Amino acid sequence: MNSWTKIFSTRNIAEASIIQGMLEENQIPVQQLNKQDSSYVNFGEIELYVPQQFKLTAAQLVEQSLLN
Numbered sequence: 001m002n003s004w005t006k007i008f009s010t011r012n013i014a015e016a017s018i019i020q021g022m023l024e025e026n027q028i029p030v031q032q033l034n035k036q037d038s039s040y041v042n043f044g045e046i047e048l049y050v051p052q053q054f055k056l057t058a059a060q061l062v063e064q065s066l067l068n
Helices: 013-025 052-067
Strands: 004-010 031-034 046-051
Touching: 004 013, 004 052, 013 031, 013 046, 013 052, 046 052
Parallel strands: none
Antiparallel strands: 004 046, 031 046
């Protein structure tokens, strides 16, 4: 079984979805874990996880995406 590692977190659902889509376009498996409160979206974050073997590539892609 793959070991998953967190590579990104945000409070913005749209930003998390964009990053997730970008990773999937680059053939990187990604899982989204939404820890936001259902009543108060300012509490909690959305976390993105990738398999351990994709950690370095995914982190580089996320960094490049955030710099642009």
